[in-house]
Amino acid sequence: xxxxxxxxxxxxxxxxxxxxxxxxxxxxxxxxxxxxxxxxxxxxxxxxxxxxxxxxxxxxxxxxxxxxxxxxxxxxxxxxxxxxxxxxxxxxxxxxxxxxxxxxxxxxxxxxxxxxxxxxxxxxxxxxxxxxxxxxxxxxxxxxxxxxxxxxxxxxxxxxxxxxxxxxxxxxxxxxxxxxxxxxxxxxxxxxxxxxxxxxxxxxxxxxxxxxxxxxxxxxxxxxxxxxxxxxxxxxxxxxxxxxxxxxxxxxxxxxxxxxxxxxxxxxxxxxxxxxxxxxxxxxxxxxxxxxxxxxxxxxxxxxxxxxxxxxxxxxxxxxxxxxxxxxxxxxxxxxxxxxxxxxxxxxxxxxxxxxxxxxxxxxxxxxxxxxxxxxxxxxxxxxxxxxxxxxxxxxxxxxxxxxxxxxxxxxxxxxxxxxxxxxx
Amino acid sequence: xxxxxxxxxxxxxxxxxxxxxxxxxxxxxxxxxxxxxxxxxxxxxxxxxxxxxxxxxxxxxxxxxxxxxxxxxxxxxxxxxxxxxxxxxxxxxxxxxxxxxxxxxxxxxxxxxxxxxxxxxxxxxxxxxxxxxxxxxxxxxxxxxxxxxxxxxxxxxxxxxxxxxxxxxxxxxxxxxxxxxxxxxxxxxxxxxxxxxxxxxxxxxxxxxxxxxxxxxxxxxxxxxxxxxxxxxxxxxxxxxxxxxxxxxxxxxxxxx
Numbered sequence: 001x002x003x004x005x006x007x008x009x010x011x012x013x014x015x016x017x018x019x020x021x022x023x024x025x026x027x028x029x030x031x032x033x034x035x036x037x038x039x040x041x042x043x044x045x046x047x048x049x050x051x052x053x054x055x056x057x058x059x060x061x062x063x064x065x066x067x068x069x070x071x072x073x074x075x076x077x078x079x080x081x082x083x084x085x086x087x088x089x090x091x092x093x094x095x096x097x098x099x100x101x102x103x104x105x106x107x108x109x110x111x112x113x114x115x116x117x118x119x120x121x122x123x124x125x126x127x128x129x130x131x132x133x134x135x136x137x138x139x140x141x142x143x144x145x146x147x148x149x150x151x152x153x154x155x156x157x158x159x160x161x162x163x164x165x166x167x168x169x170x171x172x173x174x175x176x177x178x179x180x181x182x183x184x185x186x187x188x189x190x191x192x193x194x195x196x197x198x199x200x201x202x203x204x205x206x207x208x209x210x211x212x213x214x215x216x217x218x219x220x221x222x223x224x225x226x227x228x229x230x231x232x233x234x235x236x237x238x239x240x241x242x243x244x245x246x247x248x249x250x251x252x253x254x255x256x257x258x259x260x261x262x263x264x265x266x267x268x269x270x271x272x273x274x275x276x277x278x279x280x281x282x283x284x285x286x287x288x289x290x291x292x293x294x295x296x297x298x299x300x301x302x303x304x305x306x307x308x309x310x311x312x313x314x315x316x317x318x319x320x321x322x323x324x325x326x327x328x329x330x331x332x333x334x335x336x337x338x339x340x341x342x343x344x345x346x347x348x349x350x351x352x353x354x355x356x357x358x359x360x361x362x363x364x365x366x367x368x369x370x371x372x373x374x375x376x377x378x379x380x381x382x383x384x385x386x387x388x389x390x391x392x393x394x395x396x397x398x399x400x401x402x403x404x405x406x407x408x409x410x411x412x413x414x415x416x417x418x419x420x421x422x423x424x425x
Numbered sequence: 426x427x428x429x430x431x432x433x434x435x436x437x438x439x440x441x442x443x444x445x446x447x448x449x450x451x452x453x454x455x456x457x458x459x460x461x462x463x464x465x466x467x468x469x470x471x472x473x474x475x476x477x478x479x480x481x482x483x484x485x486x487x488x489x490x491x492x493x494x495x496x497x498x499x500x501x502x503x504x505x506x507x508x509x510x511x512x513x514x515x516x517x518x519x520x521x522x523x524x525x526x527x528x529x530x531x532x533x534x535x536x537x538x539x540x541x542x543x544x545x546x547x548x549x550x551x552x553x554x555x556x557x558x559x560x561x562x563x564x565x566x567x568x569x570x571x572x573x574x575x576x577x578x579x580x581x582x583x584x585x586x587x588x589x590x591x592x593x594x595x596x597x598x599x600x601x602x603x604x605x606x607x608x609x610x611x612x613x614x615x616x617x618x619x620x621x622x623x624x625x626x627x628x629x630x631x632x633x634x635x636x637x638x639x640x641x642x643x644x645x646x647x648x649x650x651x652x653x654x655x656x657x658x659x660x661x662x663x664x665x666x667x668x669x670x671x672x673x674x675x676x677x678x679x680x681x682x
Contacts, residue, residue, distance in 0.1 A: 028626070033636045033640040034640040034642055035645060060624070060625065061637060063620070067620075071621070074532070074621055077529050078532040249447045249644075249646075250449075253447065271642075275643070275645070276444050276447040
C-alpha cells in the first residue's frame with residue numbers, strides 16, 4: 001500500500017499547484033483492441049487534447065478473453081498498467097482486487113452524471129467507486145430477421161413456447177431456426193446468461209443465495225431452464241448444420257441475410273453487422289430472451305466496460321481530468337458520433353440520436369419501463385465459473401444433458417468462490 | 426501442395442474486402458484490394474508495423490548472436506573439461522529446459538535491474554529462455570570433433586581463446602546454422618514473452634501488431650490476414666534458404682557424447 005499512499009501524496013501535491021502551469025503530460029491507455037473501442041477512444045482523445053493541449057493520450061491494445069485478463073492482472077501486479085485501463089465491470093472487476101490496485105474515483109465530479117445502476121458494478125468491497133462507464137449498455141437477447149418474420153407471418157414471441165412454435169414454422173419453411181456458432185465458444189452461453197431476467201422474475205433472491213452457496217443452478221428449476229433450452233434446441237434439430245465450427249461472424253451474417261431466423265447475442269454485435277453486411281442492418285430486429293410467462297417479459301442487461309486508473313499511475317490528476325470528460329454528456333456525444341448508437345449510455349443527459357438502427361430501437365423500450373430490465377448474474381454476484389462456455393457447448397451439442405451440465409457448472413464455480421474467499425463455500 | 430495451401434489461403438484473404446473476408450471462403454476475391462489493404466495495414470496506428478519490424482529485428486539479431494556465442498562457449502567447456510561441476514551445470518541446464526518461468530517474479534527482477542520495458546531486457550529474456558537448448562545442442566556436436574584438433578592447435582602455439590574462435594567455432598557451422606534458424610524463427614514469432622515483458626507502445630513486436638485487427642468481438646479479417654502475410658515473410662525466407670542446413674545440422678548434432 002506504499003504506492004497508494006505515495007500517490008495520494010502526489011495527488012495532493014498536484015492539487016496544490018493546480019492553476020499554475022502544468023507540465024506536458026502523456027497518459028498511456030490500455031484498451032481491449034476492439035475496433036469500436038479504439039474508434040471511441042481516438043475520438044475522445046482528440047477532443048480532449050484539443051481542450052487541454054498539455055495532455056496527450058497514447059493508446060495501447062491488449063488481447064481480449066482470458067489472455068487479456070492475465071495481461072491486465074500482470075500489469076497491475078507489477079505496477080506497469082499505465083495511467084488508464086479499460087476493463088470489464090462486474091465480477092471481472094472484483095477479480096482485479098480493486099481496493100489495492102485501482103485509484104478511488106468516488107469524488108470524481110462526473111460521478112453525479114453516472115446512473116447508480118452502473119456505479120454498483122464498479123464499487124469495490126470497501127464501498128468506494130473505482131470506475132466510470134465506457135460505451136453503451138448491452139442487452140442479452142435474440143436477433144431476428146424481420147423480412148423472414150414477415151414472410152412467414154410470425155409475431156415476436158413473449159414466451160419460450162411461442163419461440164419454439166416460431167422455430168417450428170421456420171424449420172418447415174426450410175430455413176435455419178436458431179443460428180448456433182460453437183466455433184466461438186463464448187457465443188454458446190447466451191441461452192443461459194441471457195435468461196437471467198426470467199430467473200430473477202421467479203426467484204428474486206437468486207443472486208444473493210447463489211453467492212452465499214444457498215442456491216445452485218442444478219437445483220433451482222428457474223436457473224436450470226437456460227440449460228434445458230439449449231438442450232431443447234439441439235434435440236429439435238433447430239441449428240445450422242455447421243454449428244460446431246461456425247463463428248460469431250457467421251451467426252450475425254446468417255441472421256442478417258435471412259439464412260437463419262434467430263441468433264441469440266449481445267447487442268454490441270451491431271458493429272459487426274455494420275462492417276460486414278451493412279446493406280442488411282435494418283433487416284434485424286431484437287427481442288428479449290422469452291421466459292415461461294408472457295406477463296413477465298424483460299431483458300437481461302450487460303453493463304458496459306469501465307475505465308479505471310491504476311493506483312500506481314504517475315499521472316492520476318491528469319487521468320482523472322480525462323475520465324471526468326469521458327463521463328460527461330459531451331464525452332458521450334463524441335462516442336456516439338464515433339461508432340453510432342448501439343445502446344443506452346449510462347450517463348445522465350446523454351440522448352441517443354433519433355435515427356438508431358431498428359434492433360437498437362427494439363431494445364430501448366425495455367430500458368424505458370421500470371422492471372423490464374435486470375442485470376446479468378455476473379453483475380450481481382462475483383462468481384462466474386471459467387468453464388461455462390465449454391459446458392454450454394457440451395449441452396448445446398447433445399454431449400451432456402442439461403441437468404448434468406448445470407451440476408458440472410455448479411462444481412466449476414466452487415473453485416472460483418473459494419479463490420475469492422467467499423463465506424460458506 | 427499441402428504446405429502451400431495455407432499460404433494461398435492467407436494470400437487470398439489478404440486481398441479481399443472486409444465483407445468478403447468475414448465469410449472465410451477459399452474463393453477468388455471478387456474485388457482485388459491488395460494495395461489498399463497493404464497501405465492500410467502499414468499506416469495503422471501511426472506506422473506501428475514498421476516500428477515493430479525494427480524492434481523484432483533488433484531483438485532477434487541480438488538474442489541469436491548472444492545465444493550462439495554463449496551456447497558454443499559453455500558447450501565447449503562442458504564437453505572438453507571433465508569436472509564435478511559439470512553435474513551441477515547439467516542440473517541447471519535441465520531446469521532451464523523443463524521448469525516454466527513465472528511471469529510476475531521475472532518482471533520484479535527486471536524492474537529492480539532497470540531492464541523492464543527495454544529492448545535489451547527483452548533480448549536477455551530470450552537468451553535466458555533459449556540458452557539451455559543452445560548449450561545442449563553445441564555440447565553434443567562438439568563431442569564429434571576430435572580432441573586431437575585442439576591439441577594440434579595448442580602445439581602450434583594457439584592460446585585458449587584462439588583454439589576456440591579460430592579452430593572450433595568455424596567447425597561448428599552446421600549446428601550454428603540450425604540454432605540460428607530455429608531460434609530466430611522462434612524469437613521473431615514469439616508472442617507471449619513480448620506481451621508480458623515488453624509493454625508499451627514504443628516496444629511493439631510484429632506478433633503484437635496482429636491485435637490491431639483482431640479482438641474477441643470484432644475483427645477485420647482482411648487486414649488481419651494482410652498483417653499475417655507481412656509478418657510471415659521474414660521467417661519464411663530464412664526457412665526456405667536454410668532448409669538444407671537445418672536438416673544437416675540437426676542430424677550432425679544428434680551424436681551422443
